Amino acid sequence: MTANLQELAPKHISVRVPAKINLSLKVAPLGEDGFHQLATVFHAVSIYDEVTVSMVKPGQEEISVGGNNAEKIPTNKDNLVSKAVTEIAKHVNQPIHARIHINKSIPLAGGMAGGSADAAAAIIGINHLWDFHLTIDELNLIASKVGSDVPFLLHGNTALGYGRGEQLTPVLHRDSLHWVIATNNFGLSTPEVYAEFDHLTKDKEIPDPEISLELLQALAHGNPNEVAINLVNDLQAAALSLKPELRRLLRAGEEAGALAGIVSGSGPTCVFLCLDDTAASDIAIDLLSSGTCTAAVTAYGPVPGARIK
Missing domain, CATH: 3.30.70.890 (GHMP kinase, C-terminal domain)
Incomplete structure (x- = not known):
């Protein structure tokens, strides 16, 4: 009996995602919407988290964390990865049953967007593992609903960020x-x-x-x-x-x-x-x-x- 393609497909995938620093961060006063408008230059650097996404049955969903300061990182809905799963599920209009493990190297609460990086990795992993074939524009939209830094971590390199940081323009950058x-x-x-x-x-x-x-x-x-x-x-x-x-x-x-x-x-x-x-x-x-x-x-x-x- 021949297995169908879905059964043969990989049931887990690992995504590596970098930290970010801000080469320039200019901040406007608090707006009436409760947010600060920003102008920033994002710069992705070679410190990486690794996020592994696995397909599971309903009821087996889980977020787990290992690596640096793992015990201090929430594994419930306070983790941006959970929000990433929710937003991508809304976008494709179907439930996503995933177990996600985060192996941390990006400093915790260090201003390097470690949580946003993990959310970006989860979005990329789910898109590929579930074979959604979402466009770059769709991925950016989902990422922007999760957090202001998340769209940049999808792309990396160096970029201008405006608004809350989610409006991106690539920056020409020569040499490391x-x-x-x-x-x-x-x-x-x-x-x-x-x-x-x-x-x-x-x-x-x-x-x-x-x-x-x-x-x-x-x-x-x-x-x-x-x-x-x-x-x-x-x-x-x-x-x-x-x-x-x-x-x-x-x-x-x-x-x-x-x-x-x-x-x-x-x-x-x-x-x-x-x-x-x-x-x-x-x-x-x-x-x-x-x-x-x-x-x-x-x-x-x-x-x-x-x-x-």
Whole structure:
């Protein structure tokens, strides 16, 4: 008796998805809709989570997590992966019975969009495993309903983000940039950082968020020194206000020879741009020796977004 094609099809699939950092993050005041409009330059870097999606029978659905800080990551509806499953099921108008395992390497609550990355990986995995053949536009729409950073993690590389970050335009980027990613054992809540930003900027006139032409030209030319002087994060002051010890980490990185250091997104992860991979390795060692961080790893970018292994 010959098995049909559905029975022969693979019942699980693994997707690798990178972390993101923001080379520039400009933030508008809180809008009447309760959100901040953004102008940002997303940059995907070579720190990866791996998400495995499996077809299961009704009632066997599950989200599980392994790897770094796995015990601190929710496995219920608070995990963006659960929202990703819900949104793609709504879009295709059919139930999706999936078991999803996340193997974490992206820092938790570190401003590197680890939760959004896992959601993007789940969307890619489900689309392929269930053979939905959704278009890029459909995937982007689903991703935007899950979270503002999720559409970028579908694509990766380097991109301009507007609105809440979900309106994307690819950026011309020549050559790789080399980074040290420095983390600590504490996290920062994104809503708390934005609330502190609102507090610090209260009664101040904030211009409409725009990305500097100088940064875009530096990326197009592949000049890390020019990129370094154009790194900016409007949320950095808020992150430093909530976690003043990050000032020591930023200072230690620059003293170790980094071209520039910046808080990544809402923090508390700090990223340091280095001249090359050799310099990055040396700076990572110096940062660990300084006692200002609990982990320092090297990475490069840009890299592609969520991809099937």
